[in-house]
Amino acid sequence: MENYDEHLAEDPLFGAALDTLAIRAGQSRSHEGEHSEALFLTSSYVFASAQEAADRFAGNQPGNVYSRYTNPTVRMFEERIAALEGAESAVGTSSGMAAILSTCIALLQSGDHILCSRSVFGTTTVLFTKYLQKFGVTTTFVNPTNYTEWEAGFTANTKLVFVETPSNPLCDVIDIQRLADLTHARGALLAVDNCFCTPALQKPLELGADLIIHSATKYIDGQGRCLGGVVAGAKKYVDEVLGFIRSAGPSLSPFNAWIFLKGLETLRLRMEAHSRNALALAQWLNGHPKVEKVFYAGLPSHVGHELAVKQQSAFGGVLSFRVKGGRDEAWKVIDATRIMSLTANLGDTKTTIVHPATTTHGRLSPEQKADAGITENLIRVAVGLEDIGDLKADLARGLGIY
The missing domain is CATH 3.40.640.10 (Type I PLP-dependent aspartate aminotransferase-like (Major domain))
Incomplete structure (x- = not known):
C-alpha cells in the first residue's frame, strides 16, 4: 500500500x-x-x-x-x-x-x-x-x-x-x-x-x-x-x-x-456494443441457407475461437461471410442493402459493407488474393451500433428471409 x-x-x-x-x-x-x-x-x-x-x-x-x-x-x-x-x-x-x-x-x-x-x-x-x-x-x-x-x-x-x-x-x-x-x-x-x-x-x-x-x-x-x-x-x-x-x-x-x-472517451462502451451486435449478426448469418461460411472469432466454430477467448475480452465488430455463388451473388446482397453504408471504412457507429476482392484488396494479384482467402463471394461487414433487427433485415433483402 x-x-x-x-x-x-x-x-x-x-x-x-x-x-x-x-x-x-x-x-x-x-x-x-x-x-x-x-x-x-x-x-x-x-x-x-x-x-x-x-x-x-x-x-x-x-x-x-x-x-x-x-x-x-x-x-x-x-x-x-x-x-x-x-x-x-x-x-x-x-x-x-x-x-x-x-x-x-x-x-x-x-x-x-x-x-x-x-x-x-x-x-x-x-x-x-x-x-x-x-x-x-x-x-x-x-x-x-x-x-x-x-x-x-x-x-x-x-x-x-x-x-x-x-x-x-x-x-x-x-x-x-x-x-x-x-x-x-x-x-x-x-x-x-x-x-x-x-x-x-x-x-x-x-x-x-x-x-x-x-x-x-x-x-x-x-x-x-x-x-x-x-x-x-x-x-x-x-x-x-x-x-x-x-x-x-x-x-x-x-x-x-x-x-x-x-x-x-467512449471507446470501451462502443467496442462492447459493436461486439454484441457483431456476434448476434454472425450467429444469424451462420444459420442462413444462402451463406456458405461466416468468419468471426466469436463463433465457437471459428478455428481461432478459443485463442480469441484467451487473449481478447470480446470479439470486435468486424465479420466476413461467403455467400453461396460468386461475385454476382455477393454484389446482389451488397446492392440490396438500404441501411448499411457501401464504403471501405470500418469502425464507425454506422454499419459498413464492402466487397474486398474489388475494393480493399483489389490491387492484389489473383495469386495474392487466393493465398489470402479473398474470394469473389466474400463480403465484409463492419457492424455498427444500429438496431440488430434492422441490420438483419437489411441483409435479408439480398439473402432472403428464412
Whole structure:
C-alpha cells in the first residue's frame, strides 16, 4: 500500500482503470484552465530568446517547436494512447498506413527482411511488396495460423514481424505470445496492428509484442470523421519513428488528434456494443441457407475461437461471410442493402459493407488474393451500433428471409 500511495502522489492516474484513462490520461490544461482538451491550431511557437530557440531545436529543453512534430493537442492524444496500451511512449501519424510506413522506414534498412502474415489489409501488402522492396527491404508472407511456416520464414536478416489479429477481413486470430517468443528468439521485433480490437479488447504489449500500430481512423475515432494513425511501444523505438516523422512530415493534424481524444472517451462502451451486435449478426448469418461460411472469432466454430477467448475480452465488430455463388451473388446482397453504408471504412457507429476482392484488396494479384482467402463471394461487414433487427433485415433483402 505504501508503494501505491507514493505512485498516487506522483501520478493520480497510477493504477486507474481503462475507462478512467480513456477520459483523463494525457490531459494538460493551459493557463486558461479549460475543462475539455484544448485544440492548438498553430503551425509554430514563439521563443523567449535565441538561446531558448536553440535549446528547443536541439532537444536540450522540453517544449514546443513546430507542429509537424510538437503540438500540445497531439501530445495529449499520444500520451492517452500510450496509457491505454500500457506503452512507454506513442507517436501520432497522418493515417494508419503512415504509421506502418513510418515504423518500417525508421526501424529498417536496405537488406532487412519483414516476415508478415498473409492475412493483412490489401494496402499493407502493396506497401511491402511494391514500395519497400524498391529500397531493398524484402517481405515473406506466411499462413497466419501455421507456426511451422512462421518458423521456416525467418531469415538471418529478419528484423520485423508484422501481423493483424484479428485480421482483415477473415478474422484470423494469431497467438501473440507464441509469435513474440519465436520473434525474440531470432532477435527481431514484433509489430501488431491492433485496429480491430483496440486497447479496450486486447493488449498486445502485455502478450509480448514490441510495437502496436493503429489506424485511428477506425474505432479510435468511432464516427468516420477523420484520418490518423499511431505507433505505441518502447520509447527507444517510438523515438526513432518520431525522428522520421519530424524529417518526412507524415504528421497527425492537431484537429484530428482532438477528435480522437473525444472518441477515446467512449471507446470501451462502443467496442462492447459493436461486439454484441457483431456476434448476434454472425450467429444469424451462420444459420442462413444462402451463406456458405461466416468468419468471426466469436463463433465457437471459428478455428481461432478459443485463442480469441484467451487473449481478447470480446470479439470486435468486424465479420466476413461467403455467400453461396460468386461475385454476382455477393454484389446482389451488397446492392440490396438500404441501411448499411457501401464504403471501405470500418469502425464507425454506422454499419459498413464492402466487397474486398474489388475494393480493399483489389490491387492484389489473383495469386495474392487466393493465398489470402479473398474470394469473389466474400463480403465484409463492419457492424455498427444500429438496431440488430434492422441490420438483419437489411441483409435479408439480398439473402432472403428464412
